[in-house]
Amino acid sequence: MKKAIMGLVLAVSVWGAPYSVGQSVTPLDLKDQFGKRHALKVMPEKLIMAFEKGTGAMVNEYLSAQDKGYLVKNNAAFIADISQMPNFITKAFALPKMQKYPHTVLLIQDEELGLKFPSEEEKVTVMTFKGNFLRSIRYITSAAELKQAIEP
Numbered sequence: 001m002k003k004a005i006m007g008l009v010l011a012v013s014v015w016g017a018p019y020s021v022g023q024s025v026t027p028l029d030l031k032d033q034f035g036k037r038h039a040l041k042v043m044p045e046k047l048i049m050a051f052e053k054g055t056g057a058m059v060n061e062y063l064s065a066q067d068k069g070y071l072v073k074n075n076a077a078f079i080a081d082i083s084q085m086p087n088f089i090t091k092a093f094a095l096p097k098m099q100k101y102p103h104t105v106l107l108i109q110d111e112e113l114g115l116k117f118p119s120e121e122e123k124v125t126v127m128t129f130k131g132n133f134l135r136s137i138r139y140i141t142s143a144a145e146l147k148q149a150i151e152p
Contacts, residue, residue, distance in 0.1 A: 018118040024132045028113075030079065030106040033098035038106055043129035045075035046150055051119045056080045059124055062143045063103040071103055074150050079106045081114040126150075 019025055028040040050056035059078060063070065071077060080098075082090055090109075098105050108114045119125050123139040126149040140146055 019116055019127075019134055020118070021134055021137060023134050025129070025134055027132070028106075030108065032107065033095055033101065033105045038104070040077065040106075043132050044077045045129060046077075047127045047129065048076060048078045048146070048150070049081065049117055049119070049125040049127070050078075051081045051114065051125070052122065055122065055124045058143060059146065060098075060101055060103075060105070062146050064101055066103075068102060070150075074152070076150050077106060078103065079108060081108040081117070081119075083109055083111040083114045 025043055027042075028038075030038055030040070032038060048059060050059050059080075063078060067073075082094060085094060108117075117125065118127075118137050120139045123141055124146060126138045126140055126146070127134055128136045128138075138149055140149060
């Protein structure tokens with residue numbers, strides 16, 4: 001009985017843990033800042049993720065200064081986890097601001113989905129993929145590091 005309970009606890013803790021290097025990431029179906037659906041059946045080579053307002057602002061500032069098509073050219077996508085943001089704030093302030101950006105911002109609005117991805121406080125997560133397999137995770141804090149992580 002004790003082994004069965006320990007096995008269940010282990011299974012639940014592994015299932016609830018963020019993705020790790022070597023794991024396959026399930027396809028994503030997310031909306032962008034305009035409400036358009038994007039199906040990521042195969043992960044882009046680079047996935048940039050922001051989980052906080054400050055890190056999201058740094059990424060958006062950097063991407064806004066790049067040429068149109070920068071993310072596509074570098075086989076990258078940007079996801080902002082806004083699941084913790086109150087709905088009123090999202091609709092009244094965040095989305096209208098994001099709609100001014102020249103780049104696509106994919107949005108995680110489901111807290112459970114956001115918890116599947118690795119993060120560190122006050123850092124941007126940059127993951128690299130081969131197909132849907134997570135090859136590496138990097139945490140960055142500056143635009144210079146972001147540029148280095150995105151560009152080949």
